[in-house]
Amino acid sequence: MKFLLFTLLSTLVVVFLNSVAPYWVVMIAVTVLAALIRPSNWGGFLGGGLGMGVAWLGQTLYISAITSSTLPDKMGTIMGLGSGLSLMVLTAVLGFILGGCSGLLGVIFRNLVQKKPTDVYLG
Numbered sequence: 055m056k057f058l059l060f061t062l063l064s065t066l067v068v069v070f071l072n073s074v075a076p077y078w079v080v081m082i083a084v085t086v087l088a089a090l091i092r093p094s095n096w097g098g099f100l101g102g103g104l105g106m107g108v109a110w111l112g113q114t115l116y117i118s119a120i121t122s123s124t125l126p127d128k129m130g131t132i133m134g135l136g137s138g139l140s141l142m143v144l145t146a147v148l149g150f151i152l153g154g155c156s157g158l159l160g161v162i163f164r165n166l167v168q169k170k171p172t173d174v175y176l177g
Contacts, residue, residue, distance in 0.1 A: 059091060060088060060098070064153065085159050102155075103153045107146045111146035111149070114126075118138065
């Protein structure tokens, strides 16, 4: 349940914050969100990655469809990727990696500062 909540909220944060802030501010927001929601390590990585990757892919597809520009195809050709669709997929993969690292950082930071009982027998 935390995974789905974190994925949905990180997608919404990325969609709304990307229009007014640079990507590193969005990464900090995903990190803080992961620290607040406290998913598992894999849940933080995959939730943040899916949230940011899907949001970036959706935004590139939306902008490309609305503007009907040939710029993605031209940039894909210049970069040696072939078409604009491959450039959009590369953007989504980059968003997945950045979001995943941000989510994992938030989970690890929360585990680092969270108090652990030392006088309790855990055996």
